[in-house]
Each structure stands twice: as structure tokens, then as C-alpha cells.
Amino acid sequence: MIKAVRGTRDLLPPETQLWSFVEAKVREVMRAYNFQEIRTPIFESTELFARGVGEDTDIVAKEMYTWEDRGRAQSDQGQSLTLRPENTAGVVRAYIEHKLWDRGLNKLYYIGPQFRRERPQKGRYRQFFQIGAEVIGPSTAGSESPARDAEILEMLATLLDRLGIQGWNLELNSVGCPADRASFNLALKMALEPVVGQMCADCQRRAVTNPLRVFDCKVPGDQPIIDRLPRISQFLDEGCRKHFEDVQEILKSVGVPFILNDRLVRGLDYYTRTAFEFTHGALGAQNAILGGGRYDGLSEALGGPAAPGIGFAIGEDRLVMSLAETAPDLALKPDVYIAPVGERLNAEAARIARELRREDLVVELGDGNFRLTKSFDAAAKLGARYVLFVGENEVKSGMFALKNQQTGEQVSVPRAELAAWLRSSK
RNA sequence: GUGGGAGUAGCUCAAUCGGUAGAGCACCGGACUGUGGCUCCGGACGUUGCGGGUUCAAUUCCCGUCUCCCACCCCA
Numbered sequence: 001m002i003k004a005v006r007g008t009r010d011l012l013p014p015e016t017q018l019w020s021f022v023e024a025k026v027r028e029v030m031r032a033y034n035f036q037e038i039r040t041p042i043f044e045s046t047e048l049f050a051r052g053v054g055e056d057t058d059i060v061a062k063e064m065y066t067w068e069d070r071g072r073a074q075s076d077q078g079q080s081l082t083l084r085p086e087n088t089a090g091v092v093r094a095y096i097e098h099k100l101w102d103r104g105l106n107k108l109y110y111i112g113p114q115f116r117r118e119r120p121q122k123g124r125y126r127q128f129f130q131i132g133a134e135v136i137g138p139s140t141a142g143s144e145s146p147a148r149d150a151e152i153l154e155m156l157a158t159l160l161d162r163l164g165i166q167g168w169n170l171e172l173n174s175v176g177c178p179a180d181r182a183s184f185n186l187a188l189k190m191a192l193e194p195v196v197g198q199m200c201a202d203c204q205r206r207a208v209t210n211p212l213r214v215f216d217c218k219v220p221g222d223q224p225i226i227d228r229l230p231r232i233s234q235f236l237d238e239g240c241r242k243h244f245e246d247v248q249e250i251l252k253s254v255g256v257p258f259i260l261n262d263r264l265v266r267g268l269d270y271y272t273r274t275a276f277e278f279t280h281g282a283l284g285a286q287n288a289i290l291g292g293g294r295y296d297g298l299s300e301a302l303g304g305p306a307a308p309g310i311g312f313a314i315g316e317d318r319l320v321m322s323l324a325e326t327a328p329d330l331a332l333k334p335d336v337y338i339a340p341v342g343e344r345l346n347a348e349a350a351r352i353a354r355e356l357r358r359e360d361l362v363v364e365l366g367d368g369n370f371r372l373t374k375s376f377d378a379a380a381k382l383g384a385r386y387v388l389f390v391g392e393n394e395v396k397s398g399m400f401a402l403k404n405q406q407t408g409e410q411v412s413v414p415r416a417e418l419a420a421w422l423r424s425s426k
Numbered sequence: 427g428u429g430g431g432a433g434u435a436g437c438u439c440a441a442u443c444g445g446u447a448g449a450g451c452a453c454c455g456g457a458c459u460g461u462g463g464c465u466c467c468g469g470a471c472g473u474u475g476c477g478g479g480u481u482c483a484a485u486u487c488c489c490g491u492c493u494c495c496c497a498c499c500c501c502a
Binding site for chain 1: 461492495497501
């Protein structure tokens with residue numbers, strides 16, 4: 001049997017209803033904040049991710065689906081292509097390529113599949129879905145303003161609330177400018193040197209390969225040591241400090257709760273200032289449902305103009321998962337099950353189904369060959385609210401028997417009023 | 427990529443010491459062609475994840491492999 005490949009999966013009803021629900025809410029909220037949708041290609045040149053995500057990141061170094069193109073055209077030959085592992089690089093590429101600043105497009109969102117070749121785990125797949133948004137543009141357009149950071153965070157809080165996600169936490173930090181981080185990194189290395197020998201094996205390795213990761217350590221014995229390490233907050237220059245304070249002030253004024261977490265860090269050079277994560281318990285080790293931050297240097301890193309930006313990405317798989325526990329029953333249920341009484345009435349039943357569907361009702365059409373008891377069973381299984389009889393008597397009299405499946409109550413309704421009746425009784 | 431656990435019917439799970447594979451739910455048909463989800467009867471349920479080995483005999487023991495789950499690594 002051919003199966004879905006490792007780390008990919010089929011999303012089946014009724015779960016797909018939940019996905020649709022989430023995406024509809026996202027579009028609704030994005031619209032209120034005047035974000036517009038962008039769809040970028042699902043694969044790009046490998047170079048984009050190497051430069052946009054970073055050569056040295058694990059994503060680029062070992063988690064990408066990369067292959068060599070073999071097109072006919074000379075220019076296609078041997079070009080290295082990659083399934084997108086995230087969507088920010090693609091959006092910024094499009095921003096530069098189409099000079100979106102000239103069109104006043106600086107608030108964009110996307111929903112779509114991304115690909116990373118990681119070991120699958122709950123809530124972590126090789127094809128996964130992200131919902132994200134980016135504010136990007138020349139600083140004269142206000143894209144560098146702390147107001148944008150706060151707006152995005154407030155929007156996310158609104159989205160999670162509207163989705164009915166309970167108990168989320170917003171963790172917030174500022175990672176400063178590249179210069180701030182360079183001096184912080186230096187101080188961190190110096191501070192680690194005398195104490196690293198007392199730390200866990202993982203930290204000893206991190207201290208060499210990626211000192212920032214030491215802050216992620218969960219080993220209890222290491223915590224006192226980590227608590228005494230320098231923090232990025234001590235290295236912020238005046239501009240970054242002010243920016244971060246302004247973001248916090250706006251958040252407080254709009255009533256979005258947050259937790260300062262000065263262990264929250266980002267490794268890449270063009271990440272700047274605000275960094276954040278929304279976490280949610282009951283997701284196991286993968287407790288972050290979304291994350292994001294500023295990337296004021298990204299456009300330039302990709303050869304574009306200076307264009308400060310801030311964005312986020314939501315792990316849709318995880319979001320749906322955390323929603324599934326509390327979500328109401330979203331399975332699609334027909335408003336009415338039409339039961340033709342006898343094969344000869346199939347045609348008439350089809351006409352009525354067509355009329356009702358045109359009125360935006362959810363209609364399941366039965367079969368005149370079914371015995372009536374079987375029609376009832378079928379209607380019950382589907383959860384139909386009503387059963388409509390289409391028999392000789394009804395066609396002759398023009399009055400149709402309509403039975404409420406829950407109450408057992410049965411009424412006789414003129415054909416022309418069927419749709420109105422079904423709608424009004426919703 | 428590393429470590430651990432698990433794979434038996436569509437689903438949830440059983441199968442004694444190694445002795446030819448079972449239940450409930452769900453599914454299909456009938457009793458039952460103008461009024462219900464009940465009931466009764468019948469049906470299909472399977473390459474025991476896959477491959478190899480040991481054995482007269484493997485769901486069971488051994489090896490390999492695949493997939494999922496948990497964690498690590500890492501990350502939006």
C-alpha cells in the first residue's frame with residue numbers, strides 16, 4: 001500500500017472544518033487590521049533561503065528539501081531549488097522584486113504549507129502550515145515604529161481570543177541592534193568561560209556552537225548559573241531601549257498582557273529589537289504556537305532597499321490541535337434530508353433539492369429506492385435537522401410533509417415556502 | 427541526526443507455555459416500499475506494518491527495516 005510519506009498527513013473531515021474555521025477567522029481579523037493576502041511560490045531558489053534564513057541555521061544546513069532543477073532551458077539547468085521552509089523570505093523577495101513600497105503595500109499576510117525535513121513529532125510535520133503576516137516598508141511609512149509592533153501583538157491577542165484559545169501567554173523581549181548583540185555575545189562568552197565546566201553536557205556544547213541557546217536549558221542544576229549570566233537587556237542602546245519601552249507602553253494601554261522574558265533570543269544578524277512568542281500549555285515540548293519579531297535588516301540582506309519589518313508565523317497545525325480539545329462540534333450537518341418516496345419521484349426530488357440549495361440550505365438528497373425507514377436512518381446518521389417527503393400525495397396536493405428530526409413534529413408546507421420555513425427554523 | 431516506547435479488522439482492544447486470528451463499536455444486506463436512531467438475522471471483516479531468521483509450527487522468540495508516539499537537537 002502506498003502511504004503518505006513520513007511527516008506528511010491527510011487532513012480529513014470533520015477536522016478540515018476546524019481548519020476552515022481557523023482560516024476564516026484569520027481572514028476576518030486580518031481584514032480588520034487592513035492586511036492583504038499574498039501568495040508566494042511554494043518553492044524558490046535555494047539562495048533565497050540561504051541568505052534570507054541564514055546559511056548557518058539548522059533549517060538551511062540540514063532541514064531543507066532541496067533539489068537541482070533539470071529544465072530544458074539553459075538557464076534552468078542545475079539551478080538549485082528548495083521547498084520553502086518558511087514564508088518571510090519569500091514575502092520580502094516579492095516586496096523587493098515588485099517594488100511593493102511603490103504600491104503602498106506594506107501589510108501582507110499569508111496562509112500556506114511550508115516544508116522542513118525534521119524528525120516528525122506531535123504538532124511537528126514535514127509539511128506543515130503557517131499563517132503569517134509581515135509589516136514591511138520604508139521607515140517613512142512608519143514600519144519601524146513601535147506602534148507597528150504593538151499593533152501586531154494586539155492583533156494576535158485578538159485573533160487568539162476570537163478563536164477561543166484559552167490561557168495563552170505572550171512572552172516579550174528585545175534583542176536590540178546587531179551592534180548590541182555583538183557586545184552581548186562577547187560578554188556572554190566571557191561570562192560562560194569560568195562556569196561552563198559546571199554545566200550540563202548540552203550547555204557545554206552550546207557554549208561553543210551557539211551560546212545564546214544556553215538560555216533554553218531546562219536542567220535545574222544549571223539555572224542558578226544561567227540566572228547570573230548577562231542579559232541582552234543590559235546591552236540595548238538608547239534607541240532600542242526607547243523603542244522597547246514604547247511597545248510595552250502601548251500594549252499596556254490597549255490591555256494586552258505580556259511577560260518579559262529576557263531569555264528569549266534570536267540568532268540571526270538581521271533580527272532586531274522586538275522578539276516574541278505566544279505559548280500555550282498542553283502542547284508538550286512544542287509549547288510555542290506562534291513566534292515572530294523585527295527583522296529590520298532582512299530586506300538589505302536580500303539585496304533590497306532599507307525596509308524595516310516585523311512579522312510573525314503561527315504554526316497552524318499546533319493551533320488547530322490546541323483548539324480541537326475545546327472546539328464545538330463543527331461537523332457539517334444538513335438542514336434537510338429529502339426522501340423521495342418511490343423511484344419515480346427522484347427527478348422531482350432533485351428539482352426541489354436544487355431550489356433549496358439555491359437558497360443556501362445544506363441539502364442531502366436521498367433515493368426513491370430506499371424504504372422510508374432506511375431514509376430515516378440515513379437522515380439520522382447524517383444529523384439532518386429535517387426530513388422532507390417527496391411522494392405522490394405531496395406532488396398532487398402541493399403540500400409537502402416536513403418532519404423535525406428532534407421533536408418528531410411534522411408539518412405540511414406549500415412547496416414555495418419550504419426554503420423560508422427551513423431557514424426560519426434554524 | 428540521537429535515545430526510548432508502540433504497531434493485530436475502518437476504530438478501541440484481546441489472543442495462556444510458540445499450536446492455523448477474536449470481541450465491541452462502525453460498515454453492508456435482509457426482516458421493513460408512507461414515518462425513525464431500537465430489535466433480530468445474515469455478510470464482509472486481516473499479507474498480525476514490511477522483509478528475513480530460528481522452529482514440525484511465529485501475532486508470540488531473534489535480526490533488519492518502515493511508520494507513528496515521547497523526548498533530545500533545533501526552530502517560526
